[in-house]
Amino acid sequence: MSAFNSKRYYPYQNFDLSLVAQDVxxxxxxxxxxxxxxxxxxxxWQISIHKGGMFKAVLGMKTALNIEIEPSGTGVTANAHVGxxxxxxxxxxxxxxVAWPVLLTQIFGLVKQSKLDDEVLxxxxxxxxxxxxxxxxxxxxxxxxxxxxxxxxxxxxxxxTQITPEARFCPGCGTKIR
Amino acid sequence: MSKPWFDAHTGHLIIDEYITSxxxxxxxxxDNIITDDELHCQAEKxxxxxxxxxxxxxxxxxxxxxxxxxxxxxxxxxxQKSRENVFPHRN
Numbered sequence: 001m002s003a004f005n006s007k008r009y010y011p012y013q014n015f016d017l018s019l020v021a022q023d024v025x026x027x028x029x030x031x032x033x034x035x036x037x038x039x040x041x042x043x044x045w046q047i048s049i050h051k052g053g054m055f056k057a058v059l060g061m062k063t064a065l066n067i068e069i070e071p072s073g074t075g076v077t078a079n080a081h082v083g084x085x086x087x088x089x090x091x092x093x094x095x096x097x098v099a100w101p102v103l104l105t106q107i108f109g110l111v112k113q114s115k116l117d118d119e120v121l122x123x124x125x126x127x128x129x130x131x132x133x134x135x136x137x138x139x140x141x142x143x144x145x146x147x148x149x150x151x152x153x154x155x156x157x158x159x160x161t162q163i164t165p166e167a168r169f170c171p172g173c174g175t176k177i178r
Numbered sequence: 179m180s181k182p183w184f185d186a187h188t189g190h191l192i193i194d195e196y197i198t199s200x201x202x203x204x205x206x207x208x209d210n211i212i213t214d215d216e217l218h219c220q221a222e223k224x225x226x227x228x229x230x231x232x233x234x235x236x237x238x239x240x241x242x243x244x245x246x247x248x249x250x251x252x253x254x255x256x257x258q259k260s261r262e263n264v265f266p267h268r269n
Contacts, residue, residue, distance in 0.1 A: 056190045060198045098250060101257040102191050
Protein backbone atom coordinates (compact mmCIF):
# COMPACT_ATOMS: atom_id res chain seq x y z
CA MET A 1 0.00 0.00 0.00
CA SER A 2 1.28 3.41 -0.95
CA ALA A 3 1.71 6.23 1.55
CA PHE A 4 -0.26 8.47 -0.79
CA ASN A 5 -3.68 6.89 -0.91
CA SER A 6 -6.69 6.31 1.32
CA LYS A 7 -8.51 3.03 0.96
CA ARG A 8 -11.77 1.73 2.38
CA TYR A 9 -13.70 -1.53 2.10
CA TYR A 10 -17.49 -1.59 2.20
CA PRO A 11 -19.34 -4.84 2.93
CA TYR A 12 -22.02 -4.22 0.32
CA GLN A 13 -22.76 -5.96 -2.92
CA ASN A 14 -24.05 -3.36 -5.29
CA PHE A 15 -24.45 -4.24 -8.91
CA ASP A 16 -24.84 -0.72 -10.26
CA LEU A 17 -21.89 1.35 -9.13
CA SER A 18 -22.84 3.99 -11.70
CA LEU A 19 -25.45 5.23 -9.20
CA VAL A 20 -22.75 5.57 -6.55
CA ALA A 21 -20.53 7.44 -9.03
CA GLN A 22 -23.50 9.70 -9.78
CA ASP A 23 -24.08 10.40 -6.06
CA VAL A 24 -20.42 11.28 -5.51
CA UNK A 25 -20.40 13.45 -8.63
CA UNK A 26 -23.50 15.41 -7.55
CA UNK A 27 -22.18 15.84 -3.99
CA UNK A 28 -18.96 17.48 -5.16
CA UNK A 29 -20.44 19.43 -8.07
CA UNK A 30 -22.72 21.08 -5.50
CA UNK A 31 -19.51 22.27 -3.79
CA UNK A 32 -18.23 23.67 -7.10
CA UNK A 33 -15.69 20.94 -7.71
CA UNK A 34 -14.86 20.01 -11.29
CA UNK A 35 -15.81 16.33 -11.60
CA UNK A 36 -15.00 13.71 -14.24
CA UNK A 37 -16.26 10.12 -14.19
CA UNK A 38 -14.99 7.18 -16.23
CA UNK A 39 -16.23 3.57 -16.11
CA UNK A 40 -13.80 0.66 -16.09
CA UNK A 41 -14.12 -2.70 -17.82
CA UNK A 42 -14.23 -4.46 -14.44
CA UNK A 43 -17.56 -2.81 -13.62
CA UNK A 44 -15.98 -0.13 -11.47
CA TRP A 45 -15.78 3.63 -11.79
CA GLN A 46 -13.10 6.27 -11.51
CA ILE A 47 -14.18 9.66 -10.27
CA SER A 48 -11.85 12.66 -10.43
CA ILE A 49 -12.56 15.74 -8.34
CA HIS A 50 -10.65 18.98 -8.75
CA LYS A 51 -10.84 22.46 -7.29
CA GLY A 52 -8.41 25.31 -7.83
CA GLY A 53 -6.20 26.17 -4.86
CA MET A 54 -5.95 22.65 -3.50
CA PHE A 55 -4.92 20.92 -6.71
CA LYS A 56 -2.00 22.54 -8.48
CA ALA A 57 -1.47 21.89 -12.20
CA VAL A 58 1.74 19.95 -12.85
CA LEU A 59 3.49 20.43 -16.20
CA GLY A 60 0.32 22.01 -17.52
CA MET A 61 -1.95 19.11 -16.46
CA LYS A 62 -4.67 19.47 -13.83
CA THR A 63 -4.16 17.25 -10.79
CA ALA A 64 -7.16 15.86 -8.92
CA LEU A 65 -8.24 13.42 -6.24
CA ASN A 66 -8.93 10.25 -8.23
CA ILE A 67 -11.20 7.72 -6.58
CA GLU A 68 -11.47 4.20 -7.94
CA ILE A 69 -14.57 2.28 -6.87
CA GLU A 70 -14.37 -1.41 -7.71
CA PRO A 71 -16.44 -4.49 -6.94
CA SER A 72 -14.28 -6.68 -4.77
CA GLY A 73 -15.52 -10.24 -4.23
CA THR A 74 -17.82 -9.89 -1.26
CA GLY A 75 -17.99 -6.09 -1.27
CA VAL A 76 -16.76 -2.88 -2.77
CA THR A 77 -13.39 -1.12 -2.36
CA ALA A 78 -12.67 2.56 -2.89
CA ASN A 79 -9.16 3.91 -3.29
CA ALA A 80 -8.49 7.67 -3.29
CA HIS A 81 -5.18 9.06 -4.50
CA VAL A 82 -3.73 12.09 -6.27
CA GLY A 83 -3.69 11.77 -10.06
CA UNK A 84 -4.55 13.69 -13.21
CA UNK A 85 -8.10 14.94 -13.78
CA UNK A 86 -10.01 12.37 -15.84
CA UNK A 87 -6.98 10.13 -16.42
CA UNK A 88 -6.78 6.62 -15.05
CA UNK A 89 -2.99 6.67 -14.80
CA UNK A 90 -0.51 9.43 -14.17
CA UNK A 91 1.24 10.21 -17.50
CA UNK A 92 4.86 9.08 -17.62
CA UNK A 93 6.04 12.63 -18.34
CA UNK A 94 4.91 13.57 -14.82
CA UNK A 95 6.04 10.31 -13.19
CA UNK A 96 9.57 11.01 -14.42
CA UNK A 97 9.49 14.69 -13.44
CA VAL A 98 12.21 15.16 -10.86
CA ALA A 99 10.01 17.26 -8.55
CA TRP A 100 6.87 15.07 -8.85
CA PRO A 101 7.44 13.26 -5.51
CA VAL A 102 7.67 16.65 -3.77
CA LEU A 103 4.50 17.94 -5.46
CA LEU A 104 2.65 14.66 -4.81
CA THR A 105 3.50 14.91 -1.11
CA GLN A 106 2.39 18.55 -0.97
CA ILE A 107 -0.90 17.97 -2.80
CA PHE A 108 -1.77 14.81 -0.85
CA GLY A 109 -0.89 16.70 2.35
CA LEU A 110 -3.54 19.32 1.53
CA VAL A 111 -6.05 16.56 0.74
CA LYS A 112 -5.41 14.95 4.14
CA GLN A 113 -5.46 18.31 5.90
CA SER A 114 -8.85 19.21 4.45
CA LYS A 115 -10.07 15.61 5.01
CA LEU A 116 -11.29 15.54 1.41
CA ASP A 117 -10.37 11.85 1.13
CA ASP A 118 -12.45 11.02 4.23
CA GLU A 119 -15.35 13.05 2.87
CA VAL A 120 -15.39 11.26 -0.46
CA LEU A 121 -15.07 7.82 1.18
CA UNK A 122 -17.96 8.72 3.53
CA UNK A 123 -20.12 9.84 0.58
CA UNK A 124 -19.42 6.51 -1.15
CA UNK A 125 -20.33 4.61 2.04
CA UNK A 126 -23.60 6.52 2.45
CA UNK A 127 -24.49 6.01 -1.20
CA UNK A 128 -23.79 2.28 -1.01
CA UNK A 129 -25.86 2.01 2.16
CA UNK A 130 -28.79 3.77 0.48
CA UNK A 131 -28.63 2.04 -2.86
CA UNK A 132 -27.26 -1.35 -1.94
CA UNK A 133 -28.94 -4.59 -2.90
CA UNK A 134 -27.30 -6.83 -0.32
CA UNK A 135 -25.26 -6.03 2.74
CA UNK A 136 -22.65 -8.66 3.45
CA UNK A 137 -21.84 -8.82 7.12
CA UNK A 138 -21.80 -11.23 10.02
CA UNK A 139 -23.98 -14.35 9.61
CA UNK A 140 -27.55 -13.23 9.42
CA UNK A 141 -29.83 -13.66 12.38
CA UNK A 142 -33.24 -12.34 13.15
CA UNK A 143 -35.29 -11.88 16.23
CA UNK A 144 -38.48 -13.79 16.56
CA UNK A 145 -41.62 -11.80 17.17
CA UNK A 146 -43.14 -12.88 20.46
CA UNK A 147 -46.23 -15.04 20.20
CA UNK A 148 -49.60 -13.41 20.44
CA UNK A 149 -51.05 -13.82 23.95
CA UNK A 150 -52.96 -17.06 24.13
CA UNK A 151 -51.51 -18.37 20.85
CA UNK A 152 -48.39 -20.28 19.90
CA UNK A 153 -47.73 -18.35 16.69
CA UNK A 154 -44.42 -16.52 16.00
CA UNK A 155 -43.04 -14.77 12.92
CA UNK A 156 -39.56 -14.27 11.49
CA UNK A 157 -38.60 -10.59 11.64
CA UNK A 158 -36.56 -10.95 8.45
CA UNK A 159 -39.22 -12.29 6.07
CA UNK A 160 -42.43 -12.56 8.10
CA THR A 161 -42.84 -16.34 7.74
CA GLN A 162 -44.79 -18.01 10.50
CA ILE A 163 -42.49 -20.13 12.67
CA THR A 164 -42.80 -22.29 15.75
CA PRO A 165 -41.33 -21.04 19.05
CA GLU A 166 -38.82 -23.93 18.98
CA ALA A 167 -37.48 -23.13 15.47
CA ARG A 168 -33.76 -22.38 15.22
CA PHE A 169 -33.91 -21.34 11.57
CA CYS A 170 -36.67 -19.68 9.56
CA PRO A 171 -38.22 -22.17 7.09
CA GLY A 172 -38.91 -19.26 4.71
CA CYS A 173 -35.56 -17.50 4.39
CA GLY A 174 -33.13 -19.65 6.37
CA THR A 175 -32.27 -16.88 8.79
CA LYS A 176 -31.00 -18.03 12.17
CA ILE A 177 -33.54 -17.26 14.87
CA ARG A 178 -32.25 -15.71 18.08
CA MET B 179 13.38 39.64 -10.18
CA SER B 180 14.49 36.02 -9.73
CA LYS B 181 12.04 33.21 -10.28
CA PRO B 182 10.69 31.87 -6.97
CA TRP B 183 10.80 28.08 -6.41
CA PHE B 184 7.67 28.00 -4.24
CA ASP B 185 4.30 29.73 -4.51
CA ALA B 186 4.19 32.31 -1.73
CA HIS B 187 0.48 31.68 -1.11
CA THR B 188 0.09 27.89 -1.35
CA GLY B 189 3.66 26.79 -0.61
CA HIS B 190 3.58 24.53 -3.69
CA LEU B 191 6.76 23.95 -5.63
CA ILE B 192 6.32 25.80 -8.94
CA ILE B 193 9.43 24.82 -10.88
CA ASP B 194 7.27 22.79 -13.29
CA GLU B 195 5.61 26.02 -14.42
CA TYR B 196 8.93 27.26 -15.81
CA ILE B 197 9.55 23.91 -17.52
CA THR B 198 6.39 24.13 -19.63
CA SER B 199 7.70 27.28 -21.31
CA UNK B 200 11.14 25.83 -22.14
CA UNK B 201 11.89 24.95 -25.78
CA UNK B 202 13.57 21.66 -24.85
CA UNK B 203 10.39 20.52 -23.05
CA UNK B 204 8.04 21.83 -25.75
CA UNK B 205 9.94 19.86 -28.43
CA UNK B 206 9.56 16.61 -26.53
CA UNK B 207 5.86 17.20 -25.89
CA UNK B 208 5.13 18.14 -29.51
CA ASP B 209 6.29 14.93 -31.22
CA ASN B 210 6.56 12.62 -28.16
CA ILE B 211 9.74 11.20 -29.72
CA ILE B 212 13.09 11.38 -27.96
CA THR B 213 16.10 10.95 -30.21
CA ASP B 214 19.62 10.03 -29.04
CA ASP B 215 20.76 13.51 -30.09
CA GLU B 216 18.10 15.21 -27.95
CA LEU B 217 19.03 13.09 -24.95
CA HIS B 218 22.75 13.75 -25.42
CA CYS B 219 22.18 17.48 -25.94
CA GLN B 220 19.99 17.77 -22.81
CA ALA B 221 22.54 15.86 -20.69
CA GLU B 222 25.30 18.19 -21.92
CA LYS B 223 23.16 21.23 -21.11
CA UNK B 224 22.53 20.02 -17.54
CA UNK B 225 26.21 19.21 -16.96
CA UNK B 226 27.19 22.65 -18.26
CA UNK B 227 24.68 24.42 -16.01
CA UNK B 228 25.83 22.46 -12.95
CA UNK B 229 29.44 23.43 -13.70
CA UNK B 230 28.45 27.10 -13.95
CA UNK B 231 26.49 26.79 -10.71
CA UNK B 232 29.40 25.15 -8.91
CA UNK B 233 31.74 27.97 -9.91
CA UNK B 234 29.27 30.73 -9.09
CA UNK B 235 28.09 29.57 -5.68
CA UNK B 236 29.87 30.62 -2.48
CA UNK B 237 31.07 27.64 -0.42
CA UNK B 238 28.31 27.69 2.19
CA UNK B 239 25.53 27.93 -0.41
CA UNK B 240 27.23 25.30 -2.55
CA UNK B 241 27.06 22.84 0.34
CA UNK B 242 23.35 23.55 0.70
CA UNK B 243 22.78 23.14 -3.05
CA UNK B 244 24.75 19.86 -3.05
CA UNK B 245 22.66 18.56 -0.18
CA UNK B 246 19.40 19.60 -1.88
CA UNK B 247 20.41 17.92 -5.16
CA UNK B 248 21.46 14.73 -3.37
CA UNK B 249 18.31 14.57 -1.21
CA UNK B 250 16.15 15.15 -4.31
CA UNK B 251 17.96 12.27 -6.03
CA UNK B 252 17.35 10.04 -2.98
CA UNK B 253 13.67 11.01 -2.95
CA UNK B 254 13.35 9.99 -6.60
CA UNK B 255 15.05 6.66 -5.98
CA UNK B 256 12.82 5.79 -3.01
CA UNK B 257 9.73 6.95 -4.91
CA GLN B 258 10.62 4.59 -7.78
CA LYS B 259 11.38 1.74 -5.37
CA SER B 260 8.09 2.41 -3.58
CA ARG B 261 6.21 2.13 -6.91
CA GLU B 262 7.99 -1.15 -7.65
CA ASN B 263 6.77 -2.48 -4.29
CA VAL B 264 3.17 -1.49 -5.07
CA PHE B 265 3.30 -2.55 -8.74
CA PRO B 266 6.04 -5.22 -8.84
CA HIS B 267 5.40 -6.11 -12.50
CA ARG B 268 5.67 -2.55 -13.85
CA ASN B 269 8.84 -1.13 -15.48
